[in-house]
Amino acid sequence: MKIVFMGTPDFARSALEKIIEAGHEVVLVVTQPDKPKGRSGQLQVSEVKECALLHNIPVFQPVRIKLPENVAELKKYDADIFVVAAFGQILSQEILDMPRFGCVNIHASLLPKYRGAAPIQQAIIDGLKETGVTIMQMAAGMDTGDILIQKTIPISDEETGGGLFDKLSVLGAELIVEALPKIERGELTPVPQDEAEATKCGKLSKDMGKIDFSKDAVTINNLVRGLNPWPSAYTYLNGKSFKIWKALVENASEGKGSETIGTVVEVGKEYISVQTGEGLLKITEVQLEGKKRMSVKDFLLGGKITVGTKLG
Structure with missing residues (x-):
């Protein structure tokens, strides 16, 4: 099939x-227009643009895809299907209706659950045990189109947002390649999403x-895992930002008095344990403001945390 591909970050590049x-x-x-990065302001191309240039594929970077002149540009390519993955702009109904097989989206959740911008991280934050990828026929609403095909993967107790992002990126790439010939042959039956x-x-x-x-x-540790590597979970230590990169849960069902919440109750060679509203958070990897990310073992060689230290 002749394909117009729309996407921007590394998740889309895999597909x-x-x-x-x-x-x-x-x-x-x-793909999205090049954006300035850092203090130098040097323009940075998207992952998808970089891939397209490597393969000598024409690149189109409209600021607003729905403008009439941009819609006219898309029509020139007479594509059979548009494949969309983390593009970053809403498509008009005119664009959705343009290709023979319509527009399909690679979405990193098991729709209708987790429509929207950050389904990968939110699945971990919410403590889900599984998630997956949906290939959907795009409609005017946000991730509301009919489901064409889905695939599920488990979420381990140690999984991070970054790790799950990589796995779903690979899964999405595999699933769209499986779906395209089936779409062309009419072998996939669109299933409407259950709005309830x-x-x-x-x-x-x-x-x-x-x-x-x-x-x-448990809830705090899910937040730590889900927001790793960005934007990261954090608290404060002596007035400075104190990122928590990795932790474990201890005594998850045990609560303590509110006066000790956020207090360090144990300091080991490789961890510090902090009292939460229920259970202990055993922190093993941190980053103090202005310092590098490091294990608690290394942090304790130069930083002082004692039993009774209050975080937050």
């Missing part, structure tokens, strides 16, 4: 590479990472 590898004709790649089961998740923000130690240790 584009797999589609090219499978022998499909990608006639155009649509639908949930939404918003974009990630740095504020989400602030730890509330009055919550239980």
Whole structure:
């Protein structure tokens, strides 16, 4: 099939590479405009653009895809299908109706659960035991289109947002390559989403990472895992930002008096244990403001934390 591919970050790049590898004709790649990075302000190309240039595929970078002149540009390529993965812009109904097989989206959740911008991280934050990828026929709403095919993977108790992102990126790439020939042959039956089961998740923000130690240790640890590597979970130590990168849960069912919440109750050679609203959070990897990320063992060689230290 002749494909127009729309995507921007590394999650989308995996799918584009797999589609090219499978022998499909990608006639155009649509991605977000280059953005300045860092103090130098040097323009940085998206992962998807970088991949397209490597394969000599034309690249189109509209600021607003829905403008009439941009819609006209898309029509020039006479594609059979548009494949969308983390593109970052909403498509108009005119665009959705343009290709012969419509537009399909690679979404990193088991729809109708977790519609929206950050389903991967939210699944971990919410303590889910499994998630997956959905290939859906795109409609005007946010991730509301009919489901074409889904695949599930488990979420381990140690999984991080970054680790799950990588796994779902690979799964999404594999699933779209499986789906495309079936779409062309009419072998996939669109299944409407059950609106009663639908949930939404918003974009990630740095504020989400602030730890509330009055919550239980399991919930806090899920936050730590889900927001690793970005935006990360954090508290404060002596007035400085104190990121928590890795932790374990101890005595998850045991509560303590509110006066000790957020207090260090044990300091070992390789960990510090903090009292939460229910259970202990055993912290093993941290980063103090202005310092590198390191194990608690290394941190304790130069930083002082004692029993009774209050975090937050």
